[in-house]
Amino acid sequence: MSASKRVAVVGVGTMGSQAAWRLAARGVEVVGYDRYAPGHDRGAAGGETRIFRSAHFEDSRYVPLLKHADALWEQLQQETGRELRRLTGCLLMGPADHHQMATVLQSIAEHGLDHEVLDAESLAERLPQFRIEDADAAVLDRRAGFIRPELTIQTAARRAEQLGARIHRYATVREIVPVANGVEIHTDSGSERFDTAVVTVGPWVNDLLPDLPWEVDIRRLISAWYVPTTDAWSGEDRPAFIRTAPTHCYGLPSPDGVSVKLGLSRALHRPAGDPNQLDRTVQPEELEAFTDLIGRYMPDLNPDPVRLSAYMEGYTESSRPLVGPLPGADNVVLLAGFSGHGFKLSPAFGDIAADLALDGASPQPIDFLSTLDRAEA
Numbered sequence: 001m002s003a004s005k006r007v008a009v010v011g012v013g014t015m016g017s018q019a020a021w022r023l024a025a026r027g028v029e030v031v032g033y034d035r036y037a038p039g040h041d042r043g044a045a046g047g048e049t050r051i052f053r054s055a056h057f058e059d060s061r062y063v064p065l066l067k068h069a070d071a072l073w074e075q076l077q078q079e080t081g082r083e084l085r086r087l088t089g090c091l092l093m094g095p096a097d098h099h100q101m102a103t104v105l106q107s108i109a110e111h112g113l114d115h116e117v118l119d120a121e122s123l124a125e126r127l128p129q130f131r132i133e134d135a136d137a138a139v140l141d142r143r144a145g146f147i148r149p150e151l152t153i154q155t156a157a158r159r160a161e162q163l164g165a166r167i168h169r170y171a172t173v174r175e176i177v178p179v180a181n182g183v184e185i186h187t188d189s190g191s192e193r194f195d196t197a198v199v200t201v202g203p204w205v206n207d208l209l210p211d212l213p214w215e216v217d218i219r220r221l222i223s224a225w226y227v228p229t230t231d232a233w234s235g236e237d238r239p240a241f242i243r244t245a246p247t248h249c250y251g252l253p254s255p256d257g258v259s260v261k262l263g264l265s266r267a268l269h270r271p272a273g274d275p276n277q278l279d280r281t282v283q284p285e286e287l288e289a290f291t292d293l294i295g296r297y298m299p300d301l302n303p304d305p306v307r308l309s310a311y312m313e314g315y316t317e318s319s320r321p322l323v324g325p326l327p328g329a330d331n332v333v334l335l336a337g338f339s340g341h342g343f344k345l346s347p348a349f350g351d352i353a354a355d356l357a358l359d360g361a362s363p364q365p366i367d368f369l370s371t372l373d374r375a376e377a
Contacts, residue, residue, distance in 0.1 A: 006031070007357050008185050008194040010173045010208070011201035014045045014149070014343055015311045015335045017156035018350025019198050019357075021076070024163035031192070032167035033185065035204070039150045039155035042278065044202045044313045046150060047223045049252045049261060050343040051240045053090045053144035055115065057100040058108035058319060058341065061368050065348045067111075068364060069144065072347030076152075080159055084152045086255070088237055090144030091118075091127065094244030096137040101244060104139060114142040130241065131233035131297045132274050146240055146364040149343055156350075162234055173201075173208065178329040187240060196357040198333045199326070203275040203312035205336045213327055214371075216314040216337040222282055224290050225259040225307035230300045249293050260301055262290055265338060272312045282308040315339045324371030325354065325360075333357050334371060 003364045007023055009016045023030045036042055054070065056062040073085050094101045108115050118138040123130060132138055157167060168187070175186040201208050203218045228234070238253045244297055248265035268289055272278060287305065294301045316322065316337040324334040326332040333356045335349055342349070348364065355362035 005029070005195040005358060006372050008033065008183070010022055010176065010185065010193070010197055010199045011204070012167055012252065013043055013153055013200065013202055014042075014346050015338075015349050016198070016200035017153045017160065018237060018346045019200060019335075019351075020160035020165050020167070020354040021156045021163070022347075022351045022354040023170065023198075023357065024160040024165040026358065028358065029355075030160060030165035031194070032157070032160070032165060033171045033173050033187065034167065034169055035172040037169040038167065039154040041148075041150070041311070042308075043204075044311055045153055045312050045343070046255065047150070047261065047309055049146040050149050050152070051090060051144070051242070051250060051252060052085055052087075052147050052344040053240075054113050054139050055092065055104045055139070055141045055144075056107045057092070057104050057242070057244065059368070060103060060110050061365065062294070062341075062345070063107050063111045063113070064365050065138040065345055068351065069345045069348035072351060073147075076156060076347060080155050082151065082155050083148075084155060084222075085145060086148045086236075087145040089239035090141045091130065091241040092139045092141060092241045093098070093130070093136055093241065095133075095135050097135070098244050101137050101139075108139070116140040116142065123203050127239070129230070129298060129300045131299065134188065141241065144240065146255070147343060148255075152346075157272065176208065176332060178331060181331075183329070183331050194330045198335070198353045198357050200335045200353070202336075203272060203314055205314060207275065209326070209334075214316060214322055214337070216316060216322070216332045218268055218272040218275060218312055218314050219269045220278060220310055221263065221266075221269045222286060222315055223261055223263050223309045223311070224282075224287065224305040225254065225261050225273040226294065226301040226303070226305055227259050228300050229302055232300055243297065244294075247289060247293055251298075259306055260298075262293070264289055266313070268314050275312055278310060282310060313338070313340050320369055321367055323349065324356065327371070
């Protein structure tokens with residue numbers, strides 16, 4: 001590893017703030033650029049809470065990365081003295097024969113994860129706010145809970161600065177130009193040369209890298225907050241939850257105990273269009289899927305939301321993120337297209353970005369995510 005390298009981090013959000021922290025912790029000269037400022041609400045990182053879980057629906061190969069992220073969450077909290085994550089558990093529900101329920105049980109078995117399988121009677125007794133159907137399974141992932149995204153990004157960025165990083169706020173990067181033995185970062189204020197650049201611009205990836213050989217589909221997603229009509233949702237130990245089918249959804253009781261946040265999957269949300277002109281107005285018809293879910297599975301929630309928020313996420317065709325060097329530019333490390341699964345893993349991917357920027361490789365098991373020779377399924 002060469003700690004003497006100068007590394008640019010373009011986009012100091014979910015992944016970029018963590019990459020800046022992990023690079024600065026290694027004694028690297030780090031300069032971050034963000035079109036707004038760390039923790040802003042215009043990209044993919046807002047919404048007050050995000051889910052952390054140790055079990056994985058999509059692919060059990062993520063579990064070692066989740067364990068690495070778990071340790072780094074603890075480290076960042078210890079270094080900063082801030083509660084960024086609270087472990088309350090996460091209830092995973094869906095038809096027992098659904099492929100995602102099979103995958104989550106596979107990941108639990110392969111990696112010996114702390115969990116509990118709940119039958120309908122146990123669920124009704126312990127967590128009466130949830131309804132399941134006769135063919136459903138319910139699994140409580142105990143090493144799970146919620147993360148505070150805005151606080152996390154600001155905290156990671158501030159920790160990076162304490163360790164020597166510099167962050168240019170409200171500095172839009174217009175172009176990244178590979179040059180001999182390095183890369184130039186062009187902004188409206190001029191250009192600066194670095195040994196390596198880590199690009200973590202979230203929904204702006206297609207704008208900044210228009211010739212990217214993979215499609216990253218930018219979607220406009222909605223979060224909606226609902227007030228419970230009973231006390232069943234109250235208490236610090238109330239778990240986050242995910243339902244796989246018939247409508248994929250997720251939710252988190254608010255830390256203040258006032259409401260419950262609900263969100264839906266990619267398929268139920270429209271393309272974002274220009275990420276610089278995100279439509280933040282939620283139309284009544286966009287709430288129909290939420291209303292149906294509440295009536296069927298969470299009848300203790302008042303079906304009229306008290307808060308709405310629109311944000312953006314980038315999806316790949318395979319739902320696996322792009323992690324690794326940009327084709328034809330080994331000194332540009334790309335992290336993009338996390339497909340709704342990125343925040344819980346962000347400290348691990350920040351550490352992996354530091355590995356790739358300094359060494360060109362990472363000891364973490366990322367072969368199934370690597371940009372090298374990758375073709376979308």
